[in-house]
Amino acid sequence: MKIYNFNAGPSILPKKVIKKSAQSVINYNQTGLSLLEISHRSDDFLNILDKTTDLVKRIMNLSDDYIILFLQGGATLQFSMIPYNLMKKRAAYLDTGIWAFNAIKEAENFGEVKVLFSSKKEKYTYISKNYKIPNEADYFHCTSNNTIIGTQMKTFPKTTIPIVCDMSSDIFSRELNFREFDLIYASAQKNISSSGMTIVIINKKIIGKIKRSIPSYLDYRIHMKNNRIFNTPNVFSIYTSMLTLEWIESKGGLSYLEQENEKKAKMLYEEIDRNHLFENKIDKEDRSNMNVTFFLKKKELEKKFNRIWKKENIIGLEGHRSIGGYRASIYNALPLKSVQFLIEIMREFERKI
Template identity: 45%
Template structure:
């Protein structure tokens, strides 16, 4: 492909060019079947093979144990904010949440409709600049699970290590799934919207421990029960077929790159280059505390808001789009998900150096 820009948007994010090229062919004529991938019956043997292969690749790349089910759901990650407590809390049950940003705040609001929610830690007073250390909060003995967001796109923070808790962990990994190795067996449930590291918007991945499928109270509607989708292989109703297909193509690419360990090394190098530039200059200021920094979303400020606007405009003119920061933080944000190329980060670093020299504060 030619004339592609560097996409620093927080989502949807950059996808591998090889996956896009294959999708461009298959959207018109899948494997010379005479119809496109979006026209194909989800019950056909061709699509069932796609879904099976996509799940198998995800299981392989994440080392998902056999005791976990993989679901391909609709409704976005935001639907999981209520599906998790709806299925896993009942009656007077309690859960503990760590509030590290916008998405955990939204999840807490939804969860309170289904049980008692203890917010053991909140970074709101500091505008979510850090991830809590284990000694910064306590978990009640009667809590059913500990909920966290592994990476915070808006504030540029990330759990470098997950809590070593006796309580079941539930994690929203929408913005850093498959960016680094994790121990799936440490979690009861993991979910992730696809549009950062996995594929296009439209499908949400849920990895759930099998014994949790029977926890849902009888009052939970059929479509909102994890067990419904697990029993039907995510085919209870028509799934987001095209999105699942693209996830499969992205997973093929990821495997060819060396899998998750190789991706983690690449992501570390990309983030290192950006943070090194920020730390070596008084001109740029990172939002997150150093020990809480995200490898996926680098949030930073310039000396003034006017300079930030000029920075974003000039970067856009040079083919680097999506660098405007979220209104909660202001400034700039570079989202450098799995498929974002190292060359793009190098180009941004060079531009940042040039801009600082040409635009003194």
């Protein structure tokens, strides 16, 4: 049975990645052991860790000035770890969505937070480009893609202070100059791997400048000193990340994926704008290429539309519980045919109404 998976996360992964991950759970690399059983100190896992690290750096064109950590606690833990490690007195944040707002609330526990821009009153439907980053701030924090509402930063500011970015829902989906960022973090359950692991990419030069006492697990320096294995890591998720990164390279890297993602998003937005039953509420220049949100103009039609798409084995199309409507998450592994099928369903519904 064909399933069309538009889940926002945990989300669709490449079929070959799922297949090889499943095989490894039975017998990893002909060792006679499950991947779930191998020691995280063994050569087998250290090879996985090193290869995954090298793939991240190669795909993102990063030098050895950056360390790649594979931590637990999701992006949510990073909301606290970042100010713990980087904030002396104050930091600058953009409030562009619910997760950005949550990051701000956590940072306020460590010092002064200067919110440079917030579109909360406008229900986060746009991202301002008119803000000034204060040079006296310890770092600038932004969220590249807002999964819930469906906005995405298309450009990033220039500044003399460290740039920190939550890329949880659009990492590895497009080409960027990643060396312009000093810390990038992303929970894995979107374009990378299974849930339970977070990639944290850090320019080493920004670490170790804080004098406060930091609990061991929350201290980036501890993870660096322990060769990225301070505690038992999520072996399965790191392995699956390695397979996904290999798949990205085999596809032609971020340049190819960016073209494909733009093509999928363009098709779907064009249908939403054309179809007289649906609407998208995001400023066009800020529309996300990863999470396409849309609404029925007549809410009373929702039950009818829901019956149709669910009958056709489409899953994960419900909008986030905080805003309702619909959300099609069109991550890297979602094929173009899935978007085309959803468009057919929307057109068929229009004809029937």
